[in-house]
Amino acid sequence: MKLHYIRFLAMLALAALVGCTALPISLRGGLQGTQADGVSTPTPDLGFETVYTPTPSTASPGQTEPSPATGTTLRLWVPPAFDPAGTSQQSKLMKDRLDQFTSENPEVKLELRVKDLEGAGGMLESLVTANVAAPLTLPDLVLLPRPLLESATLKGLLSPYDAMTDVMDTESWYEYAHQLARVQSGTYCIPFAGDTILLAYHPSMRETSPASLEDTLALGEVFLFPATDPQAAFTLNTYLADGGTLQDDQGRPVVDETVLTSVLDNYQRLTQAGVMPYWLTQFSTDEQVWESFLSTPYPAVATWASSYLKHLQAGEGDLAVAPLPTLDGSRFSLASGWCWALAGQNADKQVLAAKLSEYLVDEKFMGALTSAAGYLPPRKDALQSWPDVELRQVMDTISSSAQLLPPVDLLASIGPALEQAVVDILKAQTDPQTAAETAVRQINQP
Incomplete structure (x- = not known):
């Protein structure tokens, strides 16, 4: 009886193995x-x-094809x-x-x-x-x-x-x-x-792309990004580009309070200028920001290369791409694959x-x-x-400065705290220093 039961379990396992779908990923x-x-x-x-x-191939004289x-x-x-x-x-x-x-x-x-x-x-x-x-x-x-x-x-x-x-x-x-x-x-x-993460924009609305968040502020135009992304990819990109760290010497999750405060201080200035309005907190995915980007007169969006290329292939016009703006204008992009x-x-x-x-x-x-x-x-x-020579050149520039996205377990520890800090700043619920301190307490646990 026990042997039959084991065989039954094995058959169930094999049935699971052949299961698959033809759904798009x-x-x-x-x-x-x-x-x-x-x-x-x-x-x-x-x-x-x-x-x-x-x-089928042709075997050489005197040579037998393998069975x-x-x-x-x-x-x-x-x-x-x-x-x-x-x-x-x-x-x-x-x-x-x-x-x-x-x-x-x-x-x-x-x-x-x-x-x-x-x-x-x-x-x-x-x-x-x-x-x-x-x-x-x-x-x-x-x-x-x-x-x-x-x-x-x-x-x-x-x-x-x-x-x-x-x-x-x-x-x-x-x-x-x-x-x-x-x-x-x-x-x-x-x-x-x-x-890789990058900047997509409408060239009809903007002749050049901003290299830094200060440039973005000077333009005074709404900058779209998924503010409630659970991984906080855009904020994480900005934080790491400014020299932030994510792990201590023992591999435990940590966030540099000084660097994070600087990032959130820039966000506050952008929010107050209308560049990062509070309603960005309704966006948590690329799909949502792209819907807004294509249907409203906003010139730029922080997105992923795969999303940009998908829309480019679908025949969407008036699209261009550039490196993502950072605090000091340095080039840095998170990547995966x-x-x-x-x-x-x-x-x-x-x-x-x-x-x-x-x-x-x-x-x-x-x-x-x-x-x-x-x-x-x-x-x-x-x-x-x-x-496409122009696309090839800009993607080479972005890829050359790209670094791998942090591991999934690290993102799970850090992402939600950064997301909440961004939401608090965009909704003017606290100041940058307090938001950074709160995130650091949540992440930097012994």
Whole structure:
């Protein structure tokens, strides 16, 4: 009876593993902003699995092609936005690249499953379930956003690349990409697509973009940003650009009261001048500020590159982009992204999966894929293939000064306190010093 019960539980676990959806994903603020909704043609529901087989090739005289039965099968998991069976341009590019890999490596068969990021049968839940109940069903390679990469790594669900690849040793990667690839002290992923916080504006309303918040004040025009963003990404960007710190020597969350007071003092001046009005506290997401940005005569918005590129691809006119203004005009942008991680437990297949991940971050393919999907290439040489020279140049400037968004657990400790401090200033409920002191007491706990 006990054996039957165990088998029943195993069957339930396997059922959870094959669960997936064809819903569009959302990449929100460094993996928390929106992405691709309304841009790509809806992906048809083709079931939970798409299997790629090697493209027929011509064997050399006297040479026998390997039999599929004796070849190696690599399992891949990807989110719906990168489904090779979809009808979007990025789907076609992904399919062509995978077909090319199997053509060049005929001994390999690729089995690909499309997994939603969250919910029942989502990426992380499926990895946890498979790791315990059915490790042979684990994907050898999985495409994860940074927050899920952190969670999966800390749960012991992923393997480091270690010496399996030297692809990250080249100088073509942006600094934030090197940070994206690492969790704690190991290289746990190969970056595939990036996202950074930046400034979008209407060039018809503004000839130049402000470099500093002082410039923004001088212009006297409403500056849109999601003031009640739980991660407080814009405020965090401003704070870090001014030299603020987030952790002490022991890794505990801390906030510098002096720097935060300076940031909030500037916010107060902007609020009093009507540049940061109190009604910005009704906005907590990129979607909300973009709705206001496109429907009202406000010239600029703090947003994420993926949101800007989505609207650009959708045919929205009168849009331009620039680095986000900071207190002193220095360039600084928080960033996040997607990357390929090793989830399988077979050592031989890990080496082959590492080879496939290298193949999927080739600069020409990455440039075309990110351009189609509405993300930023995390390597410089890939960005050079973008056809729009002006856009390419400004995105290179922004990416070159980008730093990785803090870890999810740190954001959870710091974000709400910063959010409340911003709300209190915009609603004139307290002064900058008091708001900063309150946030510091909440965050800097022994």
